[in-house]
Amino acid sequence: MSRVRFEGVAKEYGPVVALQPLDLDIREGEFLTLLGPSGCGKTTTLRLIAGLITPTRGRLYLGDDEVSLLPPEKRNVGMVFQDYALFPHMTIRDNIAFGLVERGGLDKAAIGRRVSELLELVSLPGVEARYPSQLSGGQQQRIAVARAVAFAPKVLLLDEPLGALDLKLRESMQVELRRIQQELSITTVAVTHDQTEAMNMSDRIAIMNHGVLEQIGTADEIYDRPKTRYVADFVGQISFLPARVSARDGEWTVVESMGRTRRGRGDATATLGRDVALALRPERLRVVADGTVPAGNDSLSGTVTGVRFIGSRHIVTVDAGDGVLVVAEMSRNEPPCDPGTRATVCWNPADAIVLAQ
Numbered sequence: 001m002s003r004v005r006f007e008g009v010a011k012e013y014g015p016v017v018a019l020q021p022l023d024l025d026i027r028e029g030e031f032l033t034l035l036g037p038s039g040c041g042k043t044t045t046l047r048l049i050a051g052l053i054t055p056t057r058g059r060l061y062l063g064d065d066e067v068s069l070l071p072p073e074k075r076n077v078g079m080v081f082q083d084y085a086l087f088p089h090m091t092i093r094d095n096i097a098f099g100l101v102e103r104g105g106l107d108k109a110a111i112g113r114r115v116s117e118l119l120e121l122v123s124l125p126g127v128e129a130r131y132p133s134q135l136s137g138g139q140q141q142r143i144a145v146a147r148a149v150a151f152a153p154k155v156l157l158l159d160e161p162l163g164a165l166d167l168k169l170r171e172s173m174q175v176e177l178r179r180i181q182q183e184l185s186i187t188t189v190a191v192t193h194d195q196t197e198a199m200n201m202s203d204r205i206a207i208m209n210h211g212v213l214e215q216i217g218t219a220d221e222i223y224d225r226p227k228t229r230y231v232a233d234f235v236g237q238i239s240f241l242p243a244r245v246s247a248r249d250g251e252w253t254v255v256e257s258m259g260r261t262r263r264g265r266g267d268a269t270a271t272l273g274r275d276v277a278l279a280l281r282p283e284r285l286r287v288v289a290d291g292t293v294p295a296g297n298d299s300l301s302g303t304v305t306g307v308r309f310i311g312s313r314h315i316v317t318v319d320a321g322d323g324v325l326v327v328a329e330m331s332r333n334e335p336p337c338d339p340g341t342r343a344t345v346c347w348n349p350a351d352a353i354v355l356a357q
């Protein structure tokens with residue numbers, strides 16, 4: 001396992017900037033996921049580490065070695081793709097052993113032992129003689145992982161590794177991938193556009209937008225303390241109230257928003273008079289039908305426009321006027337509200353996030 005370091009690494013394809021100059025330090029043994037919408041530069045970042053493409057500018061390090069221009073076969077990096085890419089005409093043993101045989105240095109018996117060891121690791125002992133078509137999609141993906149780590153690579157790269165699997169299987173494979181990664185303590189970089197997957201597997205998540213790294217942090221940091229409106233919007237549900245900064249009060253930012261003075265945390269850089277958004281996560285909101293606002297809470301009144309039941313909770317949408325819709329989650333134990341009725345949404349100001357527009 002190795003640390004991976006980007007120093008001002010950029011990638012351009014003619015006029016297309018796939019990756020703006022990126023500084024990124026991926027720790028030894030860390031599981032980092034690159035998350036973002038299509039075209040944001042995730043795959044480009046992964047392919048740069050693999051050596052499948054070379055940077056237009058900057059330096060890339062694996063451990064202490066600069067590898068910016070090194071071909072893929074000299075980097076000692078393992079890769080798993082969405083479509084398994086197992087060789088259909090080869091047995092599972094031969095699939096896993098493929099890289100080991102190519103590299104040489106191990107006799108047949110040692111290769112056999114290593115294959116068995118790897119099959120134990122991915123919880124599929126005894127399938128050596130089968131062919132890929134005789135395994136399920138999830139099992140094939142485990143074999144792809146076993147093959148990728150067979151030669152103890154410095155870094156494991158996962159390109160949408162669970163994208164082809166159905167939701168239930170994907171969830172169990174997320175746990176499985178994380179277990180394997182921790183057992184091997186292998187530095188791992190994954191690409192996904194599935195935020196739940198990123199949150200389930202990663203030590204840290206890097207959110208990308210148009211070739212720029214917007215924020216990097218743990219799942220909690222990204223969710224609870226997004227630095228930009230883009231990040232707040234991309235990860236989880238959130239409602240935005242228009243606001244303007246009117247004062248600073250210690251760690252609080254005081255804003256004028258929808259006819260009232262309100263407070264929130266975050267964006268200490270926003271200057272007085274600046275237009276910002278006051279961002280509210282649905283599970284931090286309470287909806288009260290009778291207008292009784294808990295002491296110390298901020299609130300906003302409006303008309304309930306929708307109530308959806310999603311199994312464990314109700315999702316309530318409140319139209320607060322001026323085109324502002326606020327989405328709140330209600331537990332099933334709370335008194336329900338009905339579409340068309342007036343309601344008040346309340347929150348603790350400490351849960352309101354101030355974000356520059």
Ligand code: ATP
Pocket residue numbers: 013016017018019036037038039040041042043044045193
């Ligand atoms: P997806 O989730 O769809 O795979 P991504 O976030 O992985 O998207 P990249 O594949 O990294 O995005 O692409 C980033 C940008 O670079 C896109 O605008 C893409 O069109 C462009 N790009 C990628 N590869 C090439 C190429 N070979 N030639 C020209 N432009 C490219």
